Amino acid sequence: MTQxxxxxxxxxxxxxxxxxxxxxxxxxxxxxxxxxKTYLQSGNVVFGAEPGAGKGGAPGPDRLATAIxxxxxDELGVDVPVLVRSGAELAALAAENPYLKSERDETKLLxxxxxxxxxxxxxxxxxxxxxxxxxxxxxxxxIYLHYPDGFGRTKFSNAYLEKQLGTVxxxxxxxxxxxxxxxxxx
Numbered sequence: 001m002t003q004x005x006x007x008x009x010x011x012x013x014x015x016x017x018x019x020x021x022x023x024x025x026x027x028x029x030x031x032x033x034x035x036x037k038t039y040l041q042s043g044n045v046v047f048g049a050e051p052g053a054g055k056g057g058a059p060g061p062d063r064l065a066t067a068i069x070x071x072x073x074d075e076l077g078v079d080v081p082v083l084v085r086s087g088a089e090l091a092a093l094a095a096e097n098p099y100l101k102s103e104r105d106e107t108k109l110l111x112x113x114x115x116x117x118x119x120x121x122x123x124x125x126x127x128x129x130x131x132x133x134x135x136x137x138x139x140x141x142x143i144y145l146h147y148p149d150g151f152g153r154t155k156f157s158n159a160y161l162e163k164q165l166g167t168v169x170x171x172x173x174x175x176x177x178x179x180x181x182x183x184x185x186x
Contacts, residue, residue, distance in 0.1 A: 001034065001048040003087030003184040004061070006068050007113055008043030009080050009170035017078050019043065027071045039179055043080070044172070046087075046183040061085065081168045083113050087184030094181040097174070098137050099146040108150060109174035112143040112158060118165040126164050129155045145171070 006028070010017050021038040024045055028036045033047040049064065061084040073079040085093075099109055117140050118126075128134045134156040135146040143161065147154055151173075158171045172180070 001050050003046065003048050004033075004064060005085050005087065005090055005180050005184050006043075006045040006047070006065065007083045007085070007170050007172065008045070008068075008072070009083070009168065011043030011078075011080060012041045017080055019072065019076055019078055023076060024072070027075055028068060031067055031071055037183055039183060040176065042176075044176065044180055046180060081115065081170065083115055083168070083170055085113065087181070090177070090181040090184050093139075093142055094178050096139070097144055099135070099144060103146055103148075106174045108147045110145040110147070110151060110171050111174070111177050112145060112161050112169045112171045114141045114143065114161075114165065115168035117141050118167055122165050126161075129160065132156050143169075 008019070008024075011019050021041060024043070025036045025038055028045050028047050033049050036045065036047040038045050045068075065082040065084040068084070069079070069082040072082070093111065097109065097111075100106075103109055117123075118138075123138055126136070126138065128136070132155050133148045134154050135148070136156070137144040145156075147156075158169050161169045161171075
């Protein structure tokens with residue numbers, strides 16, 4: 001069985017896109033997946049999938065993401081992007097953060113998960129706006145983020161990344177990334 005993590009974008013923030021985690025666990029379980037767990041209330045789901053298990057045939061991250069998105073939209077009326085990473089991908093990501101050695105305050109570290117690797121020209125043009133002190137390292141479909149002055153007032157936000165890179169993005173803080181990697185390792 002392969003462990004996966006599904007990251008739903010924009011769940012339970014503000015007044016829109018409200019989803020109960022019990023409903024989310026039920027939906028992912030009903031798709032044929034096992035050992036389904038959620039983390040926090042922000043659309044993080046860890047689950048196991050066997051090759052060929054679940055509705056729709058053999059799992060792959062894109063197929064899993066599409067199935068979860070469709071099921072959530074059909075059953076709950078909430079249509080949001082879903083990004084899926086394997087447990088192995090999360091473990092590697094958690095082990096390779098380039099800012100861990102220089103930043104002691106892990107609340108200033110985040111990861112932006114991208115739906116796909118950005119086009120080479122867009123990736124090369126990505127810069128931190130204005131006098132913002134944020135730092136970033138693009139690593140394929142993820143961006144390690146370091147906010148020395150905190151994340152609260154930065155212009156280098158998830159919306160900015162989506163606009164600049166032309167791809168869907170969802171951001172998680174470092175504590176959540178580590179917790180999801182641990183849950184997906186079980």
